[in-house]
Amino acid sequence: MIIKEIKIKNFRSYYGENHLSLSKGLTLIIGDNGDGKTTLFEALEWLFDTTGVNTQTSHISEKRKSELEIGECDEVSVSITFEHDGEKEIEKSFTFEKSFDETVYTRDFMFKGYFIEGAGRNVISGDRLLNMCFEPVIRKYCLFKGENELNVFDNDTALKTLVDTFSGIRQFDELVEMTSNFEQKSANAANRELQNDKKVSNQAKELNTQLNDALNDIKNIKQELEQKRISISEFSLKLELLEKNQETSERYQAIKERIKGLTDKRAKLAGQATCEYSTNLLDKQWILRSFPSIIQEFSKKVSALSKEKRRLDKQETERRAKEAGERETISKIQKLANDAVPLPWNLPDESTMKEMIDDEICKVCGRPAPKGSEAYEFMCNKLNEYLAHITAEANKKSGAAEEDKPLFQNTFINELHSRQIKLSGETEQEISNIATQISDELDFVSKRKSELAEVDKQLQELKTEQNDLLMQSGLSAELLDKSISDLRGFFDAKSRAESRVSVLETTLKFKENAKNEIQEQLSKLEPTSSMTQVYQRVHAAFEKITKAFSNAKEQNINNFLQMLEAEANKYLQKLNKNDFYGIIRIRKTINNSARIELYSDNGSRIENPNGALKTTMYMSVLFAISQITTLKREQDYPLIFDAPTSSFGGFKEDTFYNVIDTIDKQCIIVTKDLLNIDKATGQKTLDYDTINKLSCSVYRIEKVEPFNDKDLSTIQTVVKQIR
Numbered sequence: 110m111i112i113k114e115i116k117i118k119n120f121r122s123y124y125g126e127n128h129l130s131l132s133k134g135l136t137l138i139i140g141d142n143g144d145g146k147t148t149l150f151e152a153l154e155w156l157f158d159t160t161g162v163n164t165q166t167s168h169i170s171e172k173r174k175s176e177l178e179i180g181e182c183d184e185v186s187v188s189i190t191f192e193h194d195g196e197k198e199i200e201k202s203f204t205f206e207k208s209f210d211e212t213v214y215t216r217d218f219m220f221k222g223y224f225i226e227g228a229g230r231n232v233i234s235g236d237r238l239l240n241m242c243f244e245p246v247i248r249k250y251c252l253f254k255g256e257n258e259l260n261v262f263d264n265d266t267a268l269k270t271l272v273d274t275f276s277g278i279r280q281f282d283e284l285v286e287m288t289s290n291f292e293q294k295s296a297n298a299a300n301r302e303l304q305n306d307k308k309v310s311n312q313a314k315e316l317n318t319q320l321n322d323a324l325n326d327i328k329n330i331k332q333e334l335e336q337k338r339i340s341i342s343e344f345s346l347k348l349e350l351l352e353k354n355q356e357t358s359e360r361y362q363a364i365k366e367r368i369k370g371l372t373d374k375r376a377k378l379a380g381q382a383t384c385e386y387s388t389n390l391l392d393k394q395w396i397l398r399s400f401p402s403i404i405q406e407f408s409k410k411v412s413a414l415s416k417e418k419r420r421l422d423k424q425e426t427e428r429r430a431k432e433a434g435e436r437e438t439i440s441k442i443q444k445l446a447n448d449a450v451p452l453p454w455n456l457p458d459e460s461t462m463k464e465m466i467d468d469e470i471c472k473v474c475g476r477p478a479p480k481g482s483e484a485y486e487f488m489c490n491k492l493n494e495y496l497a498h499i500t501a502e503a504n505k506k507s508g509a510a511e512e513d514k515p516l517f518q519n520t521f522i523n524e525l526h527s528r529q530i531k532l533s534g535e536t537e538q539e540i541s542n543i544a545t546q547i548s549d550e551l552d553f554v555s556k557r558k559s560e561l562a563e564v565d566k567q568l569q570e571l572k573t574e575q576n577d578l579l580m581q582s583g584l585s586a587e588l589l590d591k592s593i594s595d596l597r598g599f600f601d602a603k604s605r606a607e608s609r610v611s612v613l614e615t616t617l618k619f620k621e622n623a624k625n626e627i628q629e630q631l632s633k634l635e636p637t638s639s640m641t642q643v644y645q646r647v648h649a650a651f652e653k654i655t656k657a658f659s660n661a662k663e664q665n666i667n668n669f670l671q672m673l674e675a676e677a678n679k680y681l682q683k684l685n686k687n688d689f690y691g692i693i694r695i696r697k698t699i700n701n702s703a704r705i706e707l708y709s710d711n712g713s714r715i716e717n718p719n720g721a722l723k724t725t726m727y728m729s730v731l732f733a734i735s736q737i738t739t740l741k742r743e744q745d746y747p748l749i750f751d752a753p754t755s756s757f758g759g760f761k762e763d764t765f766y767n768v769i770d771t772i773d774k775q776c777i778i779v780t781k782d783l784l785n786i787d788k789a790t791g792q793k794t795l796d797y798d799t800i801n802k803l804s805c806s807v808y809r810i811e812k813v814e815p816f817n818d819k820d821l822s823t824i825q826t827v828v829k830q831i832r
Contacts, residue, residue: 110243110746111775114190118202119170119183120155121148122812122826129828131777135770135805138779141793144811145826146779150254150751156187156201157248159236164203164215174205174213175822182206193242193744196225199235247746250734254751288655295648300631302641309634316631323624330620334613337606342698344603357578357717361586364575368568375564382557384550393546401541408533411525418522425516459499462492577720670695670703676733677726683768684725691715693726705730724753725765735774747775754782770803795831807831 112131117123122145129138140146155168168185177183188200204217222238223230243251303313390396457465457473465471466488471478478484579586632649636642677693684690691707698704707715707726718726731748739745754765766783769776783796800807809829816823 110744111192112189112747113192116188117152118186119173120152120168120185120187121170122824123148124170124172124825127828129808132806133775134773136777137766137805138777138808138810139781139783139795140810141781141784146781146810147751148826149810150749150779152187153749154252156189156199157239157243157252159239159245164218166213166215169205169213171822172825177207177213179207179209197238197242198223198225199239201235243746247738250731251746252749253753288651288658292648292651292655295644295651299644299648302638302644303631303634303636306636306638306641308637312634313631316627320624320627320631323620323627327617327620327624330613330617334610334617337610337613341603341606341610344599344606347599361575361578364571364578368571368575371564371568371571375561375568378557378561378564382554382561384554404540414522415526418517422516459492459495462488462495466492666697670697673730673733673737676736677729680729680732681726683772684729684765685722686764686768690722693729728753732772732774745775747777749777751779752781753778754780766803770805800831
């Protein structure tokens with residue numbers, strides 16, 4: 110199966126239709142984080158999933174979904190065109206539509222396959238065609254996400270599945286089962302005939318009873334022995350990992366403690382890096398931030414008002430004093446000789462006084478009083494006094510005494526002045542300090558935010574370092590968290606299991622010898638019936654055949670593993686050109702699984718190979734499995750990887766891709782390698798110096814800019830063919 114083309118339509122970030130044409134060898138699909146690398150890999154995973162209808166709305170492009178009008182529909186589809194005994198195609202799709210309540214629902218799921226013959230296409234069920242050309246058991250060894258999934262033996266059934274699929278061992282299973290069945294039937298028939306033979310009947314019955322007891326004992330011992338050996342193997346593996354990775358464990362614990370410390374520090378900083386701006390406006394009187402200038406302006410205006418009030422008060426006082434002085438002067442002028450008592454204010458009356466003034470003669474004494482004379486002025490003053498008394502009497506009657514009212518009847522200006530005095534001094538200083546308090550607190554919060562960002566950066570770096578450590582060591586976080594008491598418990602449990610195994614092995618040998626002696630005694634019995642003797646010979650023959658097939662089955666497994674090792678080491682050497690690579694050994698375990706190990710040429714095991722070497726070791730086994738698949742099935746299959754080289758350095762990446770480029774195997778690698786950072790712009794650009802040394806197909810996938818980093822519906826991945 111050689112994939113020729115991939116088509117993706119409206120699958121997550123792959124908005125609209127997208128096409129990739131693949132070469133028969135290496136195809137590199139290069140993209141940065143978040144550009145859609147994993148989405149491309151998962152689109153193929155979705156296509157190759159034959160478990161049933163799976164129309165997940167999460168598969169729909171958010172950008173396309175946001176564009177739909179009410180009642181409008183479109184489709185999500187992923188398809189591949191491939192070569193497998195002729196050109197074929199499989200396509201998985203479903204329709205999505207926006208309803209009147211703005212809900213998007215799916216329908217019309219289809220999984221179709223096509224046999225392409227010229228311009229015609231014959232339709233077949235997609236899952237059926239896929240399983241015919243790309244069996245599920247094969248797919249297990251073809252799609253890998255990240256470095257952590259590369260170890261195909263990381264489960265108990267992997268070896269059996271692999272051997273059953275590619276070594277033809279199922280034939281031996283059938284033969285062993287068949288001959289074992291015949292051997293058991295022949296044994297039962299021979300024993301039955303022996304027990305019916307008069308000559309050896311009693312001996313046969315007694316020996317069969319002993320044999321059944323021995324066989325039951327052997328069966329129970331073997332079961333317990335297998336359990337104990339599995340336990341010892343598990344304990345040994347854990348102890349081996351803990352002992353030989355002590356430095357890794359200590360480093361892991363140190364990182365964990367630093368993460369805990371930084372997490373605590375982060376929690377504290379997070380509390381300090383917040384500021385309740387709205388609440389502080391009133392609670393801390395931040396609203397008065399701009400009041401110092403207002404207070405100054407208020408003080409100036411109040412001072413001006415107070416000064417103006419005092420000026421007007423003084424002016425009014427002077428006016429009243431002047432009027433009082435004038436009245437006093439008039440009184441003095443009107444003073445009679447010899448301090449005589451003057452006439453009442455109402456004598457003479459107003460009309461008489463006006464008449465005398467007009468005639469310029471005092472008609473009381475008969476003397477002339479020309480205008481300007483003292484007598485004339487006296488008469489005028491007397492008239493004014495009369496008029497003043499009339500006015501005063503009128504004011505008294507109306508209840509008003511205007512001359513006694515103050516110029517400013519209210520105390521508003523005084524109150525403003527008092528308020529200004531209160532706002533000055535300490536109060537003004539406190540309000541002035543609010544600006545400093547706000548500045549100090551905002552500066553404090555800003556610094557805490559900067560520290561928080563730095564702590565987040567350190568935490569991310571530590572978590573990345575922790576994940577890299579787990580990946581490179583091959584250990585689980587749970588195992589690295591084991592304490593010394595757990596380690597001691599492993600030692601004790603292993604020691605107890607080993608002691609028990611020793612006892613069981615001794616007991617088993619004794620029981621096996623006893624069984625053999627009983628069987629030998631049974632075979633030496635000489636029955637009188639010739640037919641019984643025939644049954645004995647048939648049983649003996651089937652017993653030998655069964656042992657032969659059992660031994661052949663075991664030998665077949667060993668031969669398959671040796672072939673897998675040989676092929677894997679060829680690829681290991683290629684993938685680590687001009688570098689140390691070691692020797693791959695695939696060891697069968699107690700539980701009939703297998704372990705991939707790396708050894709030095711001097712026979713010592715390489716306990717903790719670096720990340721790049723471990724990755725190439727696992728990938729070499731995958732290439733070897735693919736090579737064996739091609740030999741056994743006479744069909745090639747692609748290897749599809751998502752970010753398999755994250756632990757590689759730059760030089761290792763160049764060497765790796767150059768080697769993969771020369772291997773006669775279709776290999777599709779989705780990666781963020783071969784991207785350089787432009788220091789001037791901060792943008793990532795393709796490493797054309799390395800790419801130009803390759804002969805493979807190269808694609809660049811990236812997000813369309815601009816986009817809203819908080820809105821998924823603005824994200825769109827575009828595919829560009831570089832070569």
